[in-house]
Every structure is written in C-alpha cells, then in structure tokens.
Amino acid sequence: MGTKSKYQMKVVNGDFGYVLEDVPHLTDYIPNLPTYDNPLRSNPAYSVVKQYFVDMDDTVPQKIVVHKDSQRGVHFRRAGPRQKVYFNSDDVRACIVTCGGLCPGLNTVIREIVHSLDYMYGVDKVLGIEGGYRGFYAKNTINLTPKLVNDIHKRGGTILGTSRGGHDTKKIVDSIQDHGINQVYIIGGDGTLKGADIIYEEIRRRGLKVVVAGIPKTIDNDIPIIDKSFGFDTAVEEAQRAINAAHVEAQSAENGIGVVKLMGRYSGFIAMYATLASRDVDCCLIPESPFFLDGSGGIFEFVKKRLREEGHMVIVIAEGAGQELLAAENSNAGSEQDASGNKLLQDVGLWISHKIRDHFEKKLKMPITLKYIDPTYMIRAVPSNASDNVYCTILAQSCVHGAMAGYTGFTSGIVNGRQTYLPFNRITEKQNNVVITDRMWARLLASTNQPSFLSTKRQHSQSQLLDGDDNESEITGKQNTSTA
Known part of the structure; x- marks a missing residue:
C-alpha cells in the first residue's frame, strides 16, 4: 500500500x-x-x-x-x-x-x-x-x-x-x-x-x-x-440515529427487519462500535469477516431463527462487507474506480435487502417487512x-x-x-482493520449473540494471529498488531 x-x-x-x-x-x-x-x-x-x-x-x-x-x-x-x-x-x-x-x-x-x-x-x-x-x-x-x-x-x-x-x-x-x-x-x-x-x-x-x-x-x-x-466518535454517535430508526420500524411490524448500511470500505470499525453502543442490533457484518447466505450457519438461517424468537431484528452492514459475493454475481462489480483510485463498491445494503426479501417471501412464503436505511452522507456531513x-x-x-x-x-x-x-x-504503509480473532470482536459476538457465519474451514483460513498479547485500546477502537 x-x-x-x-x-x-x-x-x-x-x-x-x-x-x-x-x-x-x-x-x-x-x-x-x-x-x-x-x-x-x-x-x-x-x-x-x-x-x-x-x-x-x-x-x-x-x-x-x-x-x-x-x-x-x-x-x-x-x-x-x-x-x-x-x-x-x-x-x-x-x-x-x-x-x-x-x-x-x-x-x-x-x-x-x-x-x-x-x-x-x-x-x-x-x-x-x-x-x-x-x-x-x-x-x-x-x-x-x-x-x-x-x-x-x-x-x-x-x-x-x-x-x-x-x-x-x-x-x-x-x-x-x-x-x-x-x-x-x-x-x-x-x-x-x-x-x-x-x-x-x-x-x-x-x-x-x-x-x-x-x-x-x-x-x-x-x-x-x-x-x-478524528470524526470517528461523531460517526459512531450519529449512526445510532439510523440504528434506532431501523429498530423502531422493525419492532412495529410483523417479522420486521431493519437493515442499516454504514461506512467502512475495508475496515468495519464504525459498524462494530455502533453495534456495541446501540444494544439494538442483532447482526453486524463487516469486511474483515466473510459471510454466506444459504445453508447451515448462513445469514438466512440466523434471520429466520431470530424472527421466530423475537419477532423482529436489526442488521448493520458495513459498505465493504460481502463485496466478494456481489462480484461473484456481477462480473463488472469492483472493476470501476473513483478519482482517488478507490474501487467503486456495489450497494451491499440494497443487495442483501433484496436477497432477504426474495428468500423469505418467494422461497419460504414467509411474510416480512423490511426497511433499508443508508445514512452515509448524513453522517459524513454533520459537525x-x-x-x-x-x-x-x-x-x-x-x-x-x-x-x-x-x-x-x-x-x-x-x-x-x-x-x-x-x-x-x-x-x-497499511490499513488498520478489525481483527476478528481479537477480544473486541468477541465482545460484539457476545453482545449480539450472532454466529461468526464462518465454517470451520473458513475460520482457519481467515485466522489473524496477534503479536503476543491483545494490545488494543478498550475505548478508541485501536487494534495494534504491529511488531514492536
């Protein structure tokens, strides 16, 4: 880099x-x-x-x-x-x-x-x-x-x-x-x-x-x-408004699902910390933790389980999560770049919303009410x-x-x-990423009670080893894995 x-x-x-x-x-x-x-x-x-x-x-x-x-x-x-x-x-x-x-x-x-x-x-x-x-x-x-x-x-x-x-x-x-x-x-x-x-x-x-x-x-x-x-604390705080709106919408409807897309092209810190701060999120998806939709241990199975248990749920997804799944469906996905040379991402929030609707309403014949919220530019623009x-x-x-x-x-x-x-x-020289073998991600999984969505084989392939002890900042979200 x-x-x-x-x-x-x-x-x-x-x-x-x-x-x-x-x-x-x-x-x-x-x-x-x-x-x-x-x-x-x-x-x-x-x-x-x-x-x-x-x-x-x-x-x-x-x-x-x-x-x-x-x-x-x-x-x-x-x-x-x-x-x-x-x-x-x-x-x-x-x-x-x-x-x-x-x-x-x-x-x-x-x-x-x-x-x-x-x-x-x-x-x-x-x-x-x-x-x-x-x-x-x-x-x-x-x-x-x-x-x-x-x-x-x-x-x-x-x-x-x-x-x-x-x-x-x-x-x-x-x-x-x-x-x-x-x-x-x-x-x-x-x-x-x-x-x-x-x-x-x-x-x-x-x-x-x-x-x-x-x-x-x-x-x-x-x-x-x-x-x-700077700006990270404000972004996490402002994201709460969108999550709260999604929670209210989901809670007010039969089998209500609120989907919120937050910023994070390659790093899921905003999504992770907004989820931990909110307490209303059932599932958080970030770029560092690959997921899959169908089958045992997939997103659809978890959504169905949570709807049966609670009657509603909220999903937070970072904009860079699941891009490999979109690329598999669209050969042109990820080939375009913006003026800075960044890969233009597909709208993963809209994509996963459509996938959930199709699966439950068409395949399972199960009525759901899904609301999709994208507060990206509202968050970026606030003081x-x-x-x-x-x-x-x-x-x-x-x-x-x-x-x-x-x-x-x-x-x-x-x-x-x-x-x-x-x-x-x-x-x-490199980017700071959420380390999914770290304690902070474990805290999120414990807070939401969501599975990792990774098979045993995938877990081994995605393992990110820490340099000695977990040298993280409990408050700021820093994940320091550099060799000292």
Missing part, C-alpha cells in the same frame, strides 16, 4: 531493544539554521504551566502491553512545544488544504490551526487552499483569520472545499514557492498523505525551508498506529461532537508546535493516549 520514500527513515537505536522511528527535520538538509526562543515563554496562558515544554528526548512507545522480559521496542517522538523554534513568527506564511471525502471535524481542525498559529505564535498570515490539491495551481486561495474561522466548527464539511484524484507535484511546489509559503498543513486520508509525502520529498530535493505537516483524516478509522482518527472537537483541537495544536519546531514530513496523532509525531510512511 505505501510508497517507498527516496529518503531513508530516521531510526535511532538504544539500549535494551529501544528503537526510535523519528520524523524528518529541516536541519537534515539545511545546515546552520538559526533558532529563536519560543514565543510561548512569554505567553501568559502557558508561561505558568510547569514543564510545559517537551523534553527533546521524550518518546512514546508503540506497544504498551509488555512482559517482564520484553524489549523496549518501537517509539515515536512525543509531540508538543519546544523551547527553541526554527521560524521567526513574523516570517511565517502558512497554508491549509483539505483533501478526500468529508468527515466530521474538518472545520474544527482548520479553525484550531489558524487559532494556534495566531494566539500561540503570533502568526497572522495563513492561506486556505480551496478545492484540495488542485487549488494550489488553480490559484484558489482565501486569507484565513481567527475572526473568519471562529464559528466554522459548528458547521459540517470543510469551508475550503475538497477534491479527489491525482495532482501535479511540481506545480504544487512551484505554487508554494510563488506564494512564499513556508508551512504547509495537509488534512486528509492515506491517499492524501501519500501525496503529502511526495510533496515533502520535492521540497527537500529543492532544499526549501518549508515544513510539510499532516493531520490524518478518515471517518473509517482505518489509519494504522494512531489510537483513532463533530464534543469529544471530536477536543481531539481536533489537540491534533491541530500539536501539529503547529511540530511545524514551528522545524519538524517536517510528519503527521500528528495520538499513540497510546499520548500526542506523537509520526513519519508519513508509517501512516500510509
């Missing part, structure tokens, strides 16, 4: 198996850069905070579940303000761009980057690049001020607009030079951050004093390493909730601290509850 960087990763090895996977710094390719005292030293809001500045040697471990003889393992640089910065505030000209699909919290991140630059560092020159990456060379920019962005966190979407698809790296970097920009803040998913990595490499090749900093965005929570992505607003604030502030300290080619993110700086390649 990830693209190999032409620049070797910065790795520091220490005693007892300690490994620091560091992020690039401007001084890696520009010698003798001057430093300045951090303006926060005289900021009344921060000067009173004891030990506010992060020690240069502070790092955060990737793996926190260890044994008495465990090696110290992989660490990442801890985020936060440094006592010395590599930019004079008056010389900073920053820009912000948002790319990819919509996600709750985008406007909050934009707002907090602008406010952090201004209120903490006295930077008042911030450009908004409109329309995604293409906006760099389409000359679409707006001046972002604290007053302009003050209330945007109350709105969904992004005030800068967004786009998908490829971009011309040379034109983007030319535009960055033409505008005199020296800090670039990029908000987007793995495809966007792969592009950010290429932009960083071109900037480094030209020897420019320009920081490229990212904030990872995906509503599916499928970015590795970090505890969770972020309180939890995500706080998270977006911390991500944005950490990102600004890192950029001012001269770090580049990095994203900010929480690892094991601590803010960190991660090199781009660690974010884009």
Whole structure:
C-alpha cells in the first residue's frame, strides 16, 4: 500500500531493544539554521504551566502491553512545544488544504490551526487552499483569520472545499514557492498523505525551508498506529440515529427487519462500535469477516431463527462487507474506480435487502417487512461532537508546535493516549482493520449473540494471529498488531 520514500527513515537505536522511528527535520538538509526562543515563554496562558515544554528526548512507545522480559521496542517522538523554534513568527506564511471525502471535524481542525498559529505564535498570515490539491495551481486561495474561522466548527464539511484524484507535484511546489509559503498543513486520508509525502520529498530535493505537516483524516478509522482518527466518535454517535430508526420500524411490524448500511470500505470499525453502543442490533457484518447466505450457519438461517424468537431484528452492514459475493454475481462489480483510485463498491445494503426479501417471501412464503436505511452522507456531513472537537483541537495544536519546531514530513496523532509525531510512511504503509480473532470482536459476538457465519474451514483460513498479547485500546477502537 505505501510508497517507498527516496529518503531513508530516521531510526535511532538504544539500549535494551529501544528503537526510535523519528520524523524528518529541516536541519537534515539545511545546515546552520538559526533558532529563536519560543514565543510561548512569554505567553501568559502557558508561561505558568510547569514543564510545559517537551523534553527533546521524550518518546512514546508503540506497544504498551509488555512482559517482564520484553524489549523496549518501537517509539515515536512525543509531540508538543519546544523551547527553541526554527521560524521567526513574523516570517511565517502558512497554508491549509483539505483533501478526500468529508468527515466530521474538518472545520474544527482548520479553525484550531489558524487559532494556534495566531494566539500561540503570533502568526497572522495563513492561506486556505480551496478545492484540495488542485487549488494550489488553480490559484484558489482565501486569507484565513481567527475572526473568519471562529464559528466554522459548528458547521459540517470543510469551508475550503475538497477534491479527489491525482495532482501535479511540481506545480504544487512551484505554487508554494510563488506564494512564499513556508508551512504547509495537509488534512486528509492515506491517499492524501501519500501525496503529502511526495510533496515533502520535492521540497527537500529543492532544499526549501518549508515544513510539510499532516493531520490524518478518515471517518473509517482505518489509519494504522494512531489510537483513532478524528470524526470517528461523531460517526459512531450519529449512526445510532439510523440504528434506532431501523429498530423502531422493525419492532412495529410483523417479522420486521431493519437493515442499516454504514461506512467502512475495508475496515468495519464504525459498524462494530455502533453495534456495541446501540444494544439494538442483532447482526453486524463487516469486511474483515466473510459471510454466506444459504445453508447451515448462513445469514438466512440466523434471520429466520431470530424472527421466530423475537419477532423482529436489526442488521448493520458495513459498505465493504460481502463485496466478494456481489462480484461473484456481477462480473463488472469492483472493476470501476473513483478519482482517488478507490474501487467503486456495489450497494451491499440494497443487495442483501433484496436477497432477504426474495428468500423469505418467494422461497419460504414467509411474510416480512423490511426497511433499508443508508445514512452515509448524513453522517459524513454533520459537525463533530464534543469529544471530536477536543481531539481536533489537540491534533491541530500539536501539529503547529511540530511545524514551528522545524519538524517536517510528519503527521500528528495520538499513540497510546499520548500526542506523537509520526513519519508519513508509517501512516500510509497499511490499513488498520478489525481483527476478528481479537477480544473486541468477541465482545460484539457476545453482545449480539450472532454466529461468526464462518465454517470451520473458513475460520482457519481467515485466522489473524496477534503479536503476543491483545494490545488494543478498550475505548478508541485501536487494534495494534504491529511488531514492536
């Protein structure tokens, strides 16, 4: 999945198996850069905070579940303000761009980057690049001020607009030079951050004093390493409305079935956590756990059993689940792609709804009432909730601290509850997936009392072995199976 960087990763090895996977710094390719005292030293809001500045040697471990003889393992640089910065505030000209699909919290991140630059560092020159990456060379920019962005966190979407698809790296970097920009803040998913990595490499090749900093965005929570992505909590909370509506409809009819399709192209985190939070879901289907319809242990058998026991049921299905079954019926399924190169998925919610209707009404002659709900764009378009607003604030502030300290080619993110700086390649090298041999999926199966829908043979073929103990975050949905 990830693209190999032409620049070797910065790795520091220490005693007892300690490994620091560091992020690039401007001084890696520009010698003798001057430093300045951090303006926060005289900021009344921060000067009173004891030990506010992060020690240069502070790092955060990737793996926190260890044994008495465990090696110290992989660490990442801890985020936060440094006592010395590599930019004079008056010389900073920053820009912000948002790319990819919509996600709750985008406007909050934009707002907090602008406010952090201004209120903490006295930077008042911030450009908004409109329309995604293409906006760099389409000359679409707006001046972002604290007053302009003050209330945007109350709105969904992004005030800068967004786009998908490829971009011309040379034109983007030319535009960055033409505008005199020296800090670039990029908000987007793995495809966007792969592009950010290429932009960083071109900037480094030209020897420019320009920081490229990212904030990872995906509503599916499928970015590795970090505890969770912003917008995920809001998506799970908003999904409850659709599940509740499906439950009411199903409960109010004879043999009522409510089907809710939620986001999750390759990772079923939203579906899994919405199911666990709801308590009204009888069956959750995700891409990581293949299922089948007919026969013993199949979906139809379980639906029939639950209708006989309860008289109604609710099915939650992630958009990427069951795509192999659709592909088997339609040779063209999965052959088309969107502008970002993502496979265009068939509507699995509509497909499984038709299959259930046909099986029960035509084959079994059993009357059912089925309601299908697809809240995808309603969920994507809402403003972020309180939890995500706080998270977006911390991500944005950490990102600004890192950029001012001269770090580049990095994203900010929480690892094991601590803010960190991660090199781009660690974010884009693979996807975060639900591990169906993990405890969280077992909790879901216990909550819904659904079968795994896997035959013994399939269970062995789909087995996903964990690296030692189950190093998951009980709250955020992180499934950390990386080698430490």
